[in-house]
Amino acid sequence: MDHLLADSLHKHLILPPLLLLLLGLITCLKTLFRKRHGKTIVKDGRCYDLPPMVPLSTRETIKAFQQSDYLFKLMQWTTSYGPIYQVRLPSPHSRVVIVSDATVYRNVLSSPTRPKEFKTYRSNHDGGSDLFSSNDDFWKHSRKAISQAFSSKHIRRMNCVVVQKTNEKLIPLLDKCAANGDLLTVTKVMDSFTLSVICEAAFEYPISPKDEEIFDLFSDVMTDEMRRQLRDPWRSGILGVFIPAVRKQRLGGKKMAELGYKILHSYRQLKSPQPGTIIDMIAKNTNYQSDKERANDICVMIFAGFETTSNSLSYTLLELA
Numbered sequence: 001m002d003h004l005l006a007d008s009l010h011k012h013l014i015l016p017p018l019l020l021l022l023l024g025l026i027t028c029l030k031t032l033f034r035k036r037h038g039k040t041i042v043k044d045g046r047c048y049d050l051p052p053m054v055p056l057s058t059r060e061t062i063k064a065f066q067q068s069d070y071l072f073k074l075m076q077w078t079t080s081y082g083p084i085y086q087v088r089l090p091s092p093h094s095r096v097v098i099v100s101d102a103t104v105y106r107n108v109l110s111s112p113t114r115p116k117e118f119k120t121y122r123s124n125h126d127g128g129s130d131l132f133s134s135n136d137d138f139w140k141h142s143r144k145a146i147s148q149a150f151s152s153k154h155i156r157r158m159n160c161v162v163v164q165k166t167n168e169k170l171i172p173l174l175d176k177c178a179a180n181g182d183l184l185t186v187t188k189v190m191d192s193f194t195l196s197v198i199c200e201a202a203f204e205y206p207i208s209p210k211d212e213e214i215f216d217l218f219s220d221v222m223t224d225e226m227r228r229q230l231r232d233p234w235r236s237g238i239l240g241v242f243i244p245a246v247r248k249q250r251l252g253g254k255k256m257a258e259l260g261y262k263i264l265h266s267y268r269q270l271k272s273p274q275p276g277t278i279i280d281m282i283a284k285n286t287n288y289q290s291d292k293e294r295a296n297d298i299c300v301m302i303f304a305g306f307e308t309t310s311n312s313l314s315y316t317l318l319e320l321a
Helices: 002-037 058-065 070-081 102-110 119-124 136-150 152-180 186-203 209-231 238-242 244-269 278-284 291-320
Strands: 040-043 046-049 084-087 096-099
Touching: 058 070, 070 084, 096 102, 136 152, 136 278, 136 291, 152 186, 186 209, 186 244, 186 278, 186 291, 209 244, 209 291, 238 244, 244 278, 244 291, 278 291
Parallel strands: none
Antiparallel strands: 040 046, 084 096
8 A cells, every 4th residue: 555655656756857858858859849940030029020931841951952953953943933032841940941032141241240160172172271161351452451452353355265265276276176066065074164264364373184183073072072062061070071972072182282282383483474463463462361361262262163164164165146
């Protein structure tokens, strides 16, 4: 009898704490759900409206980002939901917000209270600070110095380089293919053309066939892996060493860093370098702590202009054809 009474008291004493724990867990989940999917947020005593949410599940959103035409999907969402909207993606943060408004994006990048978390972009070299993934003074001095290279004077000079490269490299190739009836992989041709133009116009560096071969070997896998890491940040951590694509990406980062050093060294060997170019601004910027930081910014500048320009030219030719 005493045993039954003790057992009954034990159940009644344990049950309420379990119920409280369960209720607390439910409350936390409801709060998290509201935080992720609510339409407003309260901060500093003020209520703010949140951007609209793309009506896709996390799985559907991930699938959309894995498609080759995901950039067109982003443009479609911008047209449908406005320049600022939310998407459901697995993230350690409460929200994933996509911004295509230049003014808002500039304010975010220049905000001292909003550190950039673009560590994935450091895979374009072998680690360390660069223009894309750094904050505060580094970002400001890098951007301020490089921006002078985009004056109207230097834009005209770059346009002359584009015309020269077109006449020397692109037109003869197209004429030859047309005369022989050969097939042409437009994206491959535009990749080579864009890379040579960027290196010549921005860095006064005539890229060699060997450099171009190394760039071609690693650029695609680096870009693809960077996109995967944007979706799955854990791939950029210590576990990435077990993934072949990540290992190849990291090797590519080292090769790109070597290219950055070569471009910097080549510039310093020039007897009469063009003043005011991007490489001139980078080389003479005394705010850099080392040549490694200079080489990093050279790498990210190449990647920043390479794929976007090459793809734009390829799709333009496709439409014209």
